[in-house]
Amino acid sequence: MARIPDVQKLLRDDIISGAIPFGSRLRIDELAGRYGVSHMPVREALRALSGTGLVVLEPNRGARVRTVHLSFVVDLFDIRSAIETMLARRASERRTADHLRDLEAAEELLEARVASEDFLAVPHANNIFHGVINEAAGNPGALSMVDRNWLLVAAIWQRYGYDEGRFHGVINDHRHIIRAIERQDAGSAAVLMGAHIEKAKHDLLDRIAVDPKPDIGLQ
Amino acid sequence: MARIPDVQKLLRDDIISGAIPFGSRLRIDELAGRYGVSHMPVREALRALSGTGLVVLEPNRGARVRTVHLSFVVDLFDIRSAIETMLARRASERRTADHLRDLEAAEELLEARVASEDFLAVPHANNIFHGVINEAAGNPGALSMVDRNWLLVAAIWQRYGYDEGRFHGVINDHRHIIRAIERQDAGSAAVLMGAHIEKAKHDLLDRIAVDPKPDIGLQ
DNA sequence: AAATTTCATATTTGATCAAATGTTCCCTTG
DNA sequence: CAAGGGAACATTTGATCAAATATGAAATTT
Numbered sequence: 283m284a285r286i287p288d289v290q291k292l293l294r295d296d297i298i299s300g301a302i303p304f305g306s307r308l309r310i311d312e313l314a315g316r317y318g319v320s321h322m323p324v325r326e327a328l329r330a331l332s333g334t335g336l337v338v339l340e341p342n343r344g345a346r347v348r349t350v351h352l353s354f355v356v357d358l359f360d361i362r363s364a365i366e367t368m369l370a371r372r373a374s375e376r377r378t379a380d381h382l383r384d385l386e387a388a389e390e391l392l393e394a395r396v397a398s399e400d401f402l403a404v405p406h407a408n409n410i411f412h413g414v415i416n417e418a419a420g421n422p423g424a425l426s427m428v429d430r431n432w433l434l435v436a437a438i439w440q441r442y443g444y445d446e447g448r449f450h451g452v453i454n455d456h457r458h459i460i461r462a463i464e465r466q467d468a469g470s471a472a473v474l475m476g477a478h479i480e481k482a483k484h485d486l487l488d489r490i491a492v493d494p495k496p497d498i499g500l501q
Numbered sequence: 502m503a504r505i506p507d508v509q510k511l512l513r514d515d516i517i518s519g520a521i522p523f524g525s526r527l528r529i530d531e532l533a534g535r536y537g538v539s540h541m542p543v544r545e546a547l548r549a550l551s552g553t554g555l556v557v558l559e560p561n562r563g564a565r566v567r568t569v570h571l572s573f574v575v576d577l578f579d580i581r582s583a584i585e586t587m588l589a590r591r592a593s594e595r596r597t598a599d600h601l602r603d604l605e606a607a608e609e610l611l612e613a614r615v616a617s618e619d620f621l622a623v624p625h626a627n628n629i630f631h632g633v634i635n636e637a638a639g640n641p642g643a644l645s646m647v648d649r650n651w652l653l654v655a656a657i658w659q660r661y662g663y664d665e666g667r668f669h670g671v672i673n674d675h676r677h678i679i680r681a682i683e684r685q686d687a688g689s690a691a692v693l694m695g696a697h698i699e700k701a702k703h704d705l706l707d708r709i710a711v712d713p714k715p716d717i718g719l720q
Numbered sequence: 721a722a723a724t725t726t727c728a729t730a731t732t733t734g735a736t737c738a739a740a741t742g743t744t745c746c747c748t749t750g
Numbered sequence: 751c752a753a754g755g756g757a758a759c760a761t762t763t764g765a766t767c768a769a770a771t772a773t774g775a776a777a778t779t780t
Contacts, residue, residue, distance in 0.1 A: 285560065285763085285764095286548075286560070286763080287560060309730095309731075309732095310731075310732070311730095311731080319764095320764065320765060320766090321765090322763080322764050322765065322766095323763085323764075325545070325732090325733090326544070326545065326548050326763090329505075329545050329548040329549050329552075330548045330549070330551060330552045331552065332549060332552060333548075333549045333550065333551060333552010333553045334552045335642070335645070341504065341505075341506065341732090341733090341771095342731085342732060342733075342770080342771050342772065343731090343732080343771085343772070343773095344731065344732065344772095345732095353639075354642065357640040357641070357642050357643065358642065360587060360591070360640060360643065361584065361587075361640070361642060361643045361646065363587070364583045364584050364586065364587035364643075365580065365583050365584065367583065368579060368580075368582070368583035372579070420572075421576040421579060421580070422576070423554070423573065423576050423577065423580060424576065424579065424580050424583075426554070427580065427646060504733080504734095505733080505734095528760095528761075528762095529761075529762070530760095530761080538734090539734065539735055539736090540735090541733080541734050541735065541736095542733085542734075544762090544763090545733090560741095560762090560763090561740080561741050561742065561761085561762060561763075562741090562742070562743095562761090562762080563742095563761065563762065564762095
């Protein structure tokens with residue numbers, strides 16, 4: 283009684299969590315055994331994931347988890363910066379009172395988790411915060427692009443861990459971004475968002491530089 | 502002896518050309534007959550295309566070509582503007598002499614086609630021009646996003662046709678963009694590219710406003 | 721001894737068939 | 751006559767099997 287979306291999600295999560303390293307071969311029968319399904323749903327799940335770029339499929343040669351180079355990490359952040367900057371601008375123009383409320387709720391959740399040192403749960407709260415902004419921008423296509431991008435960044439960051447000191451800078455950035463969106467100051471929101479993501483990029487790159495962990499599959 | 506990538510390409514082209522309208526149901530057996538293959542490759546091709554967003558798959562309810570709203574057209578251009586602006590900036594920084602040569606060759610091709618009034622072939626030349634810039638930027642992930650975006654824009658534009666007067670403005674924009682990239686003026690290249698895409702957006706929206714063609718599937 | 725070819729094995733891809741799920745139309749009932 | 755239920759049909763999904771393709775190892779030849 284297993285379905286394709288289930289396998290897709292299980293496999294996706296196994297890749298993000300690091301259980302399956304970048305560049306690994308993905309054998310259909312092996313995955314079928316792992317998830318307790320026949321090999322048919324696995325086939326289709328792999329095909330679907332190849333469309334998202336998380337899995338690379340070569341005809342007659344099977345599937346692999348995408349390989350990740352250091353330059354690819356930079357590229358990911360450049361894309362994210364371009365799109366989220368645009369979305370912050372749009373969100374400033376279109377935000378409703380409801381959006382502001384959601385935004386402040388998301389930020390409170392994030393700050394509560396930092397205060398209680400529940401650092402593992404912070405990235406998820408962060409994801410919610412950015413999700414509210416991107417949702418408020420009202421561009422579903424861009425939203426799904428950012429989500430895909432986020433997935434890959436999460437997969438990489440998961441493997442290198444967070445510097446806990448980072449979160450205080452995040453909180454300060456967020457508060458300024460909220461205020462810009464509140465006063466519908468699109469230009470300010472865009473610049474602040476750009477800087478916010480630029481910081482994230484270098485925080486991650488620094489962690490990779492300090493401890494590259496060559497066995498992770500980052501090339 | 503047909504393969505999945507072939508079916509994928511055939512189906513993709515049929516959607517872009519307008520042979521299969523937006524929102525159409527895509528029945529596996531029907532497509533198998535259309536392309537002269539068994540239904541197995543079609544299944545997998547649909548799954549792969551669903552990953553790209555061109556096809557929407559609902560579990561146990563089959564596949565449809567994605568539906569396109571007017572607001573979605575605006576969203577597409579916003580995304581494209583955000584990414585291509587970033588790529589124009591990067592291309593300015595990284596361009597080599599070879600890139601400049603390719604860029605000028607692409608532009609000459611485009612201008613030749615406009616001059617000989619071969620208007621149907623102009624969009625392809627235009628695609629090459631932008632492709633060179635995006636290639637020079639050296640961000641493959643962003644490149645594939647732009648390509649996907651371009652696919653959808655092409656599908657829509659194909660249905661509404663081009664105003665031939667448009668191309669002269671395009672040529673002027675392109676020449677200025679080339680000069681900005683040549684002198685490695687990233688800020689200028691970015692602004693010019695942003696304006697260039699903004700113009701394209703309104704040229705298309707105007708054509709839709711003049712003749713909405715309700716039977717096309719745009720909602 | 722090194723290289724190339726051939727053969728065996730593993731794996732993906734395609735075809736056929738069976739089961740589950742969704743849809744539609746007709747019939748019954750209120 | 752309308753609304754709800756049910757049966758027949760269509761379509762997708764899953765399973766099994768066969769064929770094509772790639773990979774790796776062993777053996778033969780130069």
